[in-house]
Amino acid sequence: MKITIIGTGYVGLVSGACFADVGNTVLCLDVDSRKIDMLNAGEIPIHEPGLDKLVATNAAAGRILFTTDYDRAVAHADVIFIAVGTPPDEDGSADLRHILSAARSIGQRITRPIVVVDKSTVPVGTADQVRAAISEELQKRNATTSFTVVSNPEFLKEGAAIEDFMRPDRIVVGSDDPEATRIMRQLYAPFSRNHDKLIHMDVRSAELTKYAANAMLATRISFMNELANLAEALGADIEAVRMGIGSDPRIGPHFLYAGMGYGGSCFPKDVKALLKTSVDHGRTLHLLTAIEKVNEAQKSVLFDKITGHFGGVDALRGKTLALWGLSFKPNTDDMREAPSLVLIGKLIAAGCKVRAYDPVATSEARRLLLQENGEEACGRYLTLCDSAADAVSGADALALVTEWKEFRAPDFEQLAASLAGKAIFDGRNLYDPALVAAAGIAYHGIGRRGHNDAK
Numbered sequence: 001m002k003i004t005i006i007g008t009g010y011v012g013l014v015s016g017a018c019f020a021d022v023g024n025t026v027l028c029l030d031v032d033s034r035k036i037d038m039l040n041a042g043e044i045p046i047h048e049p050g051l052d053k054l055v056a057t058n059a060a061a062g063r064i065l066f067t068t069d070y071d072r073a074v075a076h077a078d079v080i081f082i083a084v085g086t087p088p089d090e091d092g093s094a095d096l097r098h099i100l101s102a103a104r105s106i107g108q109r110i111t112r113p114i115v116v117v118d119k120s121t122v123p124v125g126t127a128d129q130v131r132a133a134i135s136e137e138l139q140k141r142n143a144t145t146s147f148t149v150v151s152n153p154e155f156l157k158e159g160a161a162i163e164d165f166m167r168p169d170r171i172v173v174g175s176d177d178p179e180a181t182r183i184m185r186q187l188y189a190p191f192s193r194n195h196d197k198l199i200h201m202d203v204r205s206a207e208l209t210k211y212a213a214n215a216m217l218a219t220r221i222s223f224m225n226e227l228a229n230l231a232e233a234l235g236a237d238i239e240a241v242r243m244g245i246g247s248d249p250r251i252g253p254h255f256l257y258a259g260m261g262y263g264g265s266c267f268p269k270d271v272k273a274l275l276k277t278s279v280d281h282g283r284t285l286h287l288l289t290a291i292e293k294v295n296e297a298q299k300s301v302l303f304d305k306i307t308g309h310f311g312g313v314d315a316l317r318g319k320t321l322a323l324w325g326l327s328f329k330p331n332t333d334d335m336r337e338a339p340s341l342v343l344i345g346k347l348i349a350a351g352c353k354v355r356a357y358d359p360v361a362t363s364e365a366r367r368l369l370l371q372e373n374g375e376e377a378c379g380r381y382l383t384l385c386d387s388a389a390d391a392v393s394g395a396d397a398l399a400l401v402t403e404w405k406e407f408r409a410p411d412f413e414q415l416a417a418s419l420a421g422k423a424i425f426d427g428r429n430l431y432d433p434a435l436v437a438a439a440g441i442a443y444h445g446i447g448r449r450g451h452n453d454a455k
């Protein structure tokens with residue numbers, strides 16, 4: 001099939017490469033010519049495992065192409081995916097400017113029947129707006145070309161996006177038109193071979209499904225984070241509780257990990273947007289307010305443990321803290337809403353030196369940290385290091401912020417020798433407290449039994 005994808009961000013590029021890989025001809029359009037130049041030169045603007053190879057192979061075979069030319073992009077396609085960004089507005093609602101401008105650009109050009117697919121995460125009712133924008137443009141030029149708008153939300157996890165696309169749990173297609181549904185089935189058949197993964201529903205339910213999924217996952221995380229803080233006060237261990245409840249099939253083991261709070265481009269934005277939608281419709285989802293509040297507070301928990309250990313905020317002045325991991329989760333360089341930003345901001349403000357290391361997110365982190373804390377403070381207090389070992393050298397204590405694989409099994413004896421203050425703050429409960437303690441290092445996890453300072 002001939003597919004056009006508008007928006008070569010994370011979702012657009014991964015979807016485009018995967019559709020191309022199963023034999024479709026995919027034309028990716030972006031209004032940012034710098035991005036298209038990069039892609040045409042074989043460079044991938046984002047870090048996603050396996051994506052560079054997938055794009056290169058399919059580009060060499062002529063199955064994935066890149067352009068800034070809307071005329072070419074619209075003429076090419078039987079199916080057009082809209083995968084542009086929907087940044088949050090000031091009030092938390094999703095900003096549909098880019099989506100509607102893409103819709104208008106399509107309406108100005110179509111000359112044969114097509115299916116337009118909303119792939120970006122968009123509030124319920126957006127497909128109607130997209131349909132109206134296309135119709136308006138058609139009317140302006142007295143055209144009567146038929147088209148259908150369907151909703152096909154993505155459920156890709158950063159760092160595992162290709163695997164998620166190639167072997168999805170489910171493919172949600174919201175379509176009120178049988179022919180468009182047939183085309184979508186055909187398009188996704190290669191990814192749904194052994195079991196039918198496609199769940200067909202009406203457009204509005206598909207739009208809501210995406211928000212519901214992310215809000216549910218955010219709920220689990222905030223619940224576990226709040227419970228972890230209680231477990232600490234009670235002398236219980238959240239890791240034991242996690243296993244105890246996760247083995248109940250009604251609960252399931254995933255997304256029950258207490259940590260430093262969720263970050264990234266989806267959860268924070270989607271929880272806000274769904275809350276706004278619910279308020280706008282007079283059906284406020286009160287749970288979401290609490291979930292957000294808990295998450296914000298959780299981003300400061302490790303800082304509180306650090307100050308607790310050293311004897312107050314003032315005691316941090318002149319200390320040096322090593323920080324392992326900056327990205328909001330492993331296997332990505334994405335720093336959006338990363339808890340590390342909050343922690344580093346607080347440490348710097350307290351006059352504590354930070355030596356941070358991340359396998360891939362350092363340059364993006366530098367940009368954001370400079371923006372948030374200013375050059376002077378960063379110059380004085382922040383060092384971005386080339387290795388995990390470099391970060392701990394000369395440090396008083398270590399904070400584990402992102403659970404990258406390379407941080408999983410450090411040599412604790414060696415760490416004990418490097419860390420003058422002999423303390424580890426484990427923001428992801430990655431380490432066995434007994435092992436750390438055996439090396440003579442104080443261990444502070446999130447909701448772990450007997451190893452946290454009493455509150």
Ligand code: UDX
Nearest residue numbers: 154155156157158255256257259262263264266328329
């Ligand atoms: C998420 C959804 O999983 C995906 O389906 C959707 O399409 C986009 O949003 P992503 O943002 O890439 O994907 O990350 P995910 O792996 O879901 O993690 C989100 C955040 O939750 C991370 O900050 C992670 O550290 C945190 N998290 C996750 C926890 O704190 N505890 C957990 O148990 C799981």
